[in-house]
Amino acid sequence: MPATVRPATLADAPAVTDLLNAVDLIEIGRPETDLHTVEADLKHPEADLERDSWLAFEGGELVSYGLLWDESGGERIDVDHYVLPDHQQAGFDVLGSMEARALEKARANGAERAVVHLHLNVRPTTDTARLRERGWKDVRRYHVLxxxxxxxxxxxxxxxxxxxxxxxxxxxxxxxxxxxxxxxxxxxxxxxxxxxxxxxxxxxxxxxxxxxxxxxxxxxxxxxxxxxxxxxxxxxxxxxxxxxxxxxxxxxxxxxxxxxxxxxxxxxxxxxxxxxxxxxxxxxxxxxxxxxxxxxxxxxxxxxxxxx
Known part of the structure; x- marks a missing residue:
């Protein structure tokens, strides 16, 4: 059965926090996402939650989350994307919607293309082989010290x-x-x-x-x-x-x-x-x-x- 996808609201912040902490536990060994951080993201002035956020549910469980925002007013678009490891198709369904929306936003800004950036742990829950097949590539590394x-x-x-x-x-x-x-x-x-x-x-x-x-x-x-x-x-x-x-x-x-x-x-x-x-x-x-x-x-x- 395909995932059920809908936009996020501020009321979803606790559920999103739980999802991100489940991803943290897998990727870095302990939960490090705070509720107020998620709430601040959902309040981002350049993100219209109705059109720029996605929650994917399978069997009533939140398994993927995406948020898109545009700070450049041009071709550069930023996205956050999280998925539980056993729900890759739901995650890539969300990602596909995010890519389409990113191009729409960039073109509304007068740009001919969208240059989209996403930050992922170096050992992410996302299937990076599938990500590369979609044309994504890793271009920069950051360390959390x-x-x-x-x-x-x-x-x-x-x-x-x-x-x-x-x-x-x-x-x-x-x-x-x-x-x-x-x-x-x-x-x-x-x-x-x-x-x-x-x-x-x-x-x-x-x-x-x-x-x-x-x-x-x-x-x-x-x-x-x-x-x-x-x-x-x-x-x-x-x-x-x-x-x-x-x-x-x-x-x-x-x-x-x-x-x-x-x-x-x-x-x-x-x-x-x-x-x-x-x-x-x-x-x-x-x-x-x-x-x-x-x-x-x-x-x-x-x-x-x-x-x-």
């Missing part, structure tokens, strides 16, 4: 002379973090420029503790770096992004901000902190994180297909 914390060891670092770290406390600070983010990430793989209000939605700003976002300032360059973190993941404290302006790289600001974040999370009682990094990052970020004691938790590949 983690590091143990110890409140007796991970103490706040003393900034060098001429450097100051401050929390993000005002609206002006938030806008500054946005500008630093847009500038420092502009040349990174898959970067999509975002206006301030759209960026706030991207980072789930309503659920963000801004006291865990810090700015680094130097006497000669002014505000030159930022670190954005969040403490609402059950599995670990999370560093969402860290950016240093090109003129300020090589001066230790990234390491200083990392150690500051480690100390803050340790003081909050967290025993682990994590982050994600592009393994081909040209700014030296993977080596920086290695020097700060971070190791690989698991790896994720970006898959791409070109439609049209």
């Amino acid at each position: 983690h590091r143990p914390l110890d409140g007796a060891v991970d103490l706040p670092p003393a900034p060098p002379e001429g450097v100051r770290i401050r929390p993000c406390t005002t609206e002006a600070d938030r806008r500054l973090v946005h500008r630093l983010y847009q500038t420092s990430f502009a040349e990174h793989f898959d970067f999509q420029p975002r206006a301030y209000e759209a960026w706030l939605s991207d980072i789930d700003a309503d659920g963000l503790d801004w006291s865990l976002v810090w700015l680094a300032t130097t006497d000669d360059l002014g505000d030159a770096a930022f670190l954005m973190s969040r403490n609402d993941r059950e599995a670990m404290g999370w560093i969402r992004s860290i950016g240093v302006l090109s003129d300020a790289r090589g001066r230790g600001l990234g390491g200083l901000l990392l150690r500051h974040a480690f100390a803050a999370f340790a003081a909050l009682g967290r025993d682990t902190v994590g982050l994600g990094v592009d393994t081909s990052n040209a700014t030296g970020a993977p080596e920086l994180y290695r020097r700060q004691g971070m190791t690989v938790h698991y790896a994720v590949d970006t898959w791409e297909t070109v439609l049209g």
